[in-house]
Amino acid sequence: MTHTFHIQPGSKISGNLYIPGDKSISHRAIILSSIAEGVTEISHLCMGDDVLNTIAVMRALGVQITVDADKKLARVKGVGLHGLKPSKTPLNCGNSGTAMRLLCGLLSAQKFNSILIGDESLMRRPMLRVAEPLRLMGAHITLSDNNTAPIAIIGNQHLIGINYESTIPSAQVKSAILLASLYANGEMKVREKTLTRDHTEKMLKHRGNIKIPSDISSAAFFIVAACITKHSDLIIYNVGVNPFRTGIIDILKLMGANIELINQQFFGNEPVADIRIKYSPLHGITIPQDLISKSIDEFPVIFIAAVTAEGNTLLRGAKELRVKESDRIAAMVKGFTTLDIKTEEYDDGVLIFGDQQFQGGCVNSFGDHRIAMAFAIAGNIANGSVVVTDCKNIATSFPEFMSTSNAVGLNIVCRDDH
Structure with a gap:
């Protein structure tokens, strides 16, 4: 049995979130x-x-x-x-x-x-x-x-x-x-x-x-969702902000995102903070090499943000993405093609042409939890319904993803395929 997500275009992302532990x-x-x-x-x-x-x-x-x-x-x-x-x-x-x-x-x-x-x-x-x-x-x-x-x-x-x-x-x-x-x-x-x-x-x-702090890799999907959805205003509590994990925040801020860390403290030796995100128009960048290892797990959803940005976004030097739970470069490019998004694929990265609009379509997640969740976020701002197949492995990291998504403004239904 596999799980398929059906995502309808949603509204603004708002509310207060507690994300599962890292x-x-x-x-x-x-x-x-x-x-x-x-x-x-x-x-x-x-x-x-x-x-x-x-x-x-x-x-x-x-x-x-x-x-x-x-x-x-x-x-x-x-x-x-x-x-x-x-x-x-x-x-x-x-x-x-x-x-x-x-x-x-x-x-x-x-x-x-x-x-x-x-x-x-x-x-x-x-x-x-x-x-x-x-x-x-x-x-x-x-x-x-x-x-x-x-x-x-x-x-x-x-x-x-x-x-x-x-x-x-x-x-x-x-x-x-x-x-x-x-x-x-x-x-x-x-x-x-x-x-x-x-x-x-x-x-x-x-x-x-x-x-355990809340997982910034799980929070990343909602950080991006709020960044790219108009009128959004979201707070995520007690997120781990270890400086070796905050590449996604650094990258999005370079793109013009409105992200603020508040109530900073420590859980043991790990730094944590509440993260407030408000919608802000983004612009494309060349992703700095020193931020790649700090955001290696978050690139699928960073790519979603890049599609909406004004101007192109370029990632090179990230061949490690090819040997994750799936080949994440190939999986994202194939999904983008399905949703009518233009990219240029390299062996170690991708060029994403900016200022594009997601269309509806059926995307294969290739059993990769982060690919599935990334395209669910894309579905919130698409011009039509988006279907994401083979989503069962979301349970490996974030079994509460669908209920959490729907609580802050997304519209996701999960159906079991036998």
């Missing part, structure tokens, strides 16, 4: 709490399928985790660094590259063997980038002939610290190395040519219970 931080909170000593309570946890799969994996490794889904609260009874137990079956990470890569680092340092698998999309994603540095540390890791999952990890290795300079900007790879280094002999140094999100580093310094 998925990226939630993964790290579950994993690090599992190998900590004692009990950790995690509040405002993301309840998407990706995080639930991480919880299931840690339970399979012997960790006691209780979850109150209504309260978005998890209670993790940590087993310490050396308390994990071997799983009787392969560990299924579902759709989550974050889970698979971080767990690869953690499990490479255990005394037992493990196998990591995922859904069809995850089993196609590149894993050599995480296996290589771990192998340099002494890990025994086997990939498929295409350097993808399944990942087979032979335990009881003796890891050593190394000096490693990353070749691909990836917080997931960095985090995997950091988790493995907790068990390694000697000093570990990781150097990044392009700095990436530092949630793992911040959480390693944290002590006690954890409160």
Whole structure:
């Protein structure tokens, strides 16, 4: 069974929103709490399928985790660094590259063997980038002939610290190395040519219970919706504004967006703020290279904003978009073509011609949650109804997306296709 979104053109985007907890931080909170000593309570946890799969994996490794889904609260009874137990079956990470890569680092340092698998999309994603540095540390890791999952990890290795300079900007790879280094002999140094999100580093310094900020990657869809829909005025509360994640705000402000951060504070070591967005006409830009890694997950909806801007928007140097849950450059260009939007596709980016009007049509999301949600936002300002197919994977990150959308002014109906 698949889910199809039917979006009718809507009205202004307005109201006050609470967005689910940050998925990226939630993964790290579950994993690090599992190998900590004692009990950790995690509040405002993301309840998407990706995080639930991480919880299931840690339970399979012997960790006691209780979850109150209504309260978005998890209670993790940590087993310490050396308390994990071997799983009787392969560990299924579902759709989550974050889970698979971080767990690869953690499990490479255990005394037992493990196998990591995922859904069809995850089993196609590149894993050599995480296996290589771990192998340099002494890990025994086997990939498929295409350097993808399944990942087979032979335990009881003796890891050593190394000096490693990353070749691909990836917080997931960095985090995997950091988790493995907790068990390694000697000093570990990781150097990044392009700095990436530092949630793992911040959480390693944290002590006690954890409160998760709202997810800026989920908030991004409503930030853009308010930016491009006339008469909109929206506030989103307690959003994580880690400077390595706020590229979308920086890009939209360069395009002329009216975005204000208010009530800034900290949840633990993570900065948060309420975000107020008002409609403002946008103009096209060339996206700065130093903002790409800070907005890599938000480009599908940034592209939606670019269509409405006066003048063209150019993105280059973003080849990483080709190896996400889908080929996001190709998926967005195909969707744009369906909705009568002109673009020029490059191997590492796209040129979006500005000041265009979305038409109605049926768009394939290719099972990618961020593609599906991005085109749902486009449907709000289209000249006709927009249908987005294969939307089931929205549940991986933002199962409340449709109800949240309709609460602030969008008009989305979900239908199940058998």
